[in-house]
Amino acid sequence: MPKDVCVKLTREGLIAIAAFNPFHTALKIIERVQSHISSCLSCRGKYGRYVRERLTKMGYEIGKHETAIIPIFVRDRNKAYGVVKEAYERGLFLSLIEYPAVAPGSERIRLTVMATHTQQDLETAMKMLEELGKKYGVLS
DSSP, X not given: OOTTXXXXXXXXXXXXXXXXXXXXXXXXXXXXXXXXXXXXXXXXXXXHHHHHHHXXXXXXXXXXXXXXXXXXXXXXXXXXXXXXXXXXXXXXOOEEEOTTTSOTTOOEEEEEOOTTOOHHHHHXXXXXXXXXXXXXTSOO
């Protein structure tokens, strides 16, 4: 039996095994999972707000929404492709959303913020997006 699920007691040749109450164990596991999920959602929301604010200040058009999946409207396939391709080569994964998923002229880049990102990850991504936006003519 796994050590964290049971206790083995021995005394002068006698062995007894006492398992923890499975109901109590399940409740403790659920409590820990709920706590972890809650803290992840809190971080993701905070990180999402931070990224949206930074992108808006840079001059990107991101629309009005409050999710961790952020569309960056570029409206030019070649510019969007350039940003996505070079970002990927530098280690930042972005999704290019283009025709036929969206109408020509409404191309966008999709950025997903996750709770597992660190503040340093976000800072690196923001610096890269600012540089690439200027390089490809998405930002002034």
